[in-house]
Amino acid sequence: MTTFSTDEAAMARALELALRVPAAGPNPRVGCVLLRDGRVIGEGWHRGAGTAHAEVDALSGVDAVGATAVVTLEPCAHTGRTGPCARALIDAGVARVVIAVADPNPVAGGGAELLRAAGVEVVTGVGTAAVRRMLEPWLVAVGRGRPFVTLKLATTLDGRVAAADGSSRWITSPESRAHAHALRAEVDALLVGTGTALIDRPSLTARDADGALGPRQPLRVVLGDREAPLPEPGGDVVRVPGHDPATALAVLAAREVRHVLVEGGPTVSAAFLRAGLVDRVLAYVAPVLLGAGRSAVEDLGIATLVDGVRLRTEDVLRLGPDVLLIARAGDGEEED
CATH class of the missing domain: 3.40.140.10 (Cytidine Deaminase, domain 2)
Structure with a gap:
């Protein structure tokens, strides 16, 4: 015994x-x-x-x-x-x-x-x-009355999420994508804007190494006013009109969502950062340089370096040729 x-x-x-x-x-x-x-x-x-x-x-x-x-x-x-x-x-x-x-x-x-x-x-x-x-996600969600928010970025070394011609698949390696799918399986909801949904047509599903759907699929959330159908099969779809991150989180909190993964794109990422509603950032960085193309985050209204959004590095992982940087916004502590 x-x-x-x-x-x-x-x-x-x-x-x-x-x-x-x-x-x-x-x-x-x-x-x-x-x-x-x-x-x-x-x-x-x-x-x-x-x-x-x-x-x-x-x-x-x-x-x-x-x-x-x-x-x-x-x-x-x-x-x-x-x-x-x-x-x-x-x-x-x-x-x-x-x-x-x-x-x-x-x-x-x-x-x-x-x-x-x-x-x-x-x-x-x-x-x-x-x-x-x-x-942590549950403690933060219960303590703050809104879901814990993880912002996921997948970029080149110079911070691009797409080349000048708009091509974006695939920036990161299979190892990074496998890690991201494992993360999707652990969250309650995935959120994108209508721009990403229309341009990239993401499935927003959690899949295994063979590409098969996992046994549990997260809620799929689209923020914005345009119609943006998501491919099937996948988890249930929730549409949140407008562009307010706080409204989206209130809708999800009412559905008892504790952890939401924001997968962009740049407009939605910037909106959540400007609103101060990001708890953790996962940045998958590939050793690729483009020199032009769309940035990972749109304008945050920051004019000088001293006003930049400063994050606290929690961990750095090697994923094949890529690097995953895990960072915290604020003090990273849950509220009691």
Whole structure:
């Protein structure tokens, strides 16, 4: 039987369990480990809307009296499609609960207080950084009331997304495109403007290495006033009239979209940047020079270098001949 000598080690296991859950969807990825004297007596994770939450899943068929529950996200304190997890832990006789991240949802939060009021020892802040990284899109979406926004750019070394004649396929390598398709499978929605939809006719689908559609397809969002049909098959299509990024995000928030991938083109990319509604930028850069052609981002209204949009580099990856730069806008922290 597996044993863990520290709360941190047990939380790492709870994180592994949470990562079994697909990243996309309205609910957070949560894992839970039940321990008695460091020995694992139960494990669980939340498999999706309407299914047992991680804590209840871990408690199934287990005598948890006096046990410790190690959970990635604060147990919920409200009744939705399922009952409150904090109450389930109390009723099961759990003596101690270790939590990585507090729940920012004003409807579901408060589980730690409920546990303490029932005499359960509550320890917080264990393994917080790693769990926050996993939950970031959900935490930001719930905390800010709008989806987490990742802006994707695929450019030449001199920042072009198309040559002077308009040709744009393919700037980046198969390795970069495979990485981008894997990312598409992890988000709830893909967003483009009508210009990109009309000129490039993107499918906006998540495909595997053989080009086959993945089992789950993101929502496809077109922002703008012109008719711009998207190829089929693919995910459902949402059309948002006008050119306001905030309006688009409000529409998506109402559909419980937590993470949207903005795939451009330059007009839409600039609109989201000007509005301050980009949380993360993924820039796929190919070692190609064109010297002319369309820039990745249209005019941001910036006249001097000191006013430039400054991002914080988080990581740099090599993808075949290309480089992927992952950068943050602002401080990169979610709001509680």
